[in-house]
Amino acid sequence: MPQLNPNPWFFIMLTSWLTFSLIIQPKLSSFVSPNPPSNNPPTTPSPTPWTWPWT
Template sequence: MPQLNPNPWFFIMLTSWLTFSLVIQPKLLSFVSSNPPSNKTQTIPSTTPWTWPWT
C-alpha cells in the first residue's frame, strides 16, 4: 500500500507548511486592515421592565 509510505508526502507537507509559515503568512499579516476598529464607546440601550398583568 503506497499510501502508508510517508517518504514523499511528509516532505511535501513539511515544505508547504514552511513556505506558508515563513513566506506567505508574514506578507499577509503586513497588510493594514481596511476597516480598523473604532474607539467608540458602546451605548447600552435603555430598557423598561415588563409589567406583567397578573402582578
C-alpha cells in the same frame, strides 16, 4: 500499501507549511486593514413602527 508510505508526502507537507509560515504569512500580515476597529460602543438603531395603509 503505498498510501502509508510517508516518504514523499511528509516532505511535501513540511515544505508547504514552511513556505506558508515563513514567506506567505508575514507578507499577508503586513497589510493594513481597510477598516480598523474603533473604540466606540456599537449603537443599536431604535425601530420605528410601520404604519400600514389599511389600518
